[in-house]
Amino acid sequence: MDRMLYLSTLYELYKGLCTDKQRLYFEDYYYNNLSLSEIAENYDISRNAVHSQLKIVESRLEEIEGILKLKKKKEKILKLLDGKISNEHLSKVEELL
Secondary structure, eight states: OHHHHHHHHHHHGGGGGGGGGHHHHHHIIIIIIIOHHHHHHHHHOHHHHHHHHHHHHHHHHHHHHHHOHHHHHHHHHHHHHHHTTTTHHHHHHHOOO
């Protein structure tokens, strides 16, 4: 579950850097809870092709985070602001990040 949450967070930050097909497969697998077989059937491709694309996306997301560190920076900013500003303002800052 932790890995799924981690990847979903990275995906929200960096999904614009994925191809359209990668976004479809990732969202079907992680958000729509479809199996590899179901995704393969929906797009008329092999199960192995779906698996390969998901692994490529996962690796790419982690690689990009390793370079840009946006997730880490976002967490630090929110931690610094927690308790120092109202929850309403904290929510607005979170939306911006």
